[in-house]
Amino acid sequence: MSERYEYLPHRLLRQRVRDSASGVEGELMAVINENVSEADVEHWTELAYIRGSSGREFTTSVANVEAAD
Template identity: 45%
Template sequence: MAHDSLLHETHPLLGHRVRDIASGQTGQLNDVVREPVGAGESRRYVRVASIQLASGIEFSTAADNIEAA
């Protein structure tokens, strides 16, 4: 996955309707970021997707849990 800044990723579904397979919620994919978890040698990054529902509420989920709606 390409990175457009330090922790933000470009994603082919940015700006499109997506479905979170974990919750079944559908909305617009607004962002995918890499969030650091842990510290020192155990530090790693997890990919997190930000999805906005039609109501305007935004939630996050694992980026691997999204698919085109």
């Protein structure tokens, strides 16, 4: 099995973004292609790590990330 994750470039890194699924805003800290495989089948998913105003980071699908107004 290959690496568990890899960092990906994103045009909104280090900028203010909104998670369209929850409506929460914060700074996009990283986009990671993460290996969430079980057993012998590889499965990768792209996650966005967003740091909210509390300082805590949360994840969401990269598809949910949009620039904040």
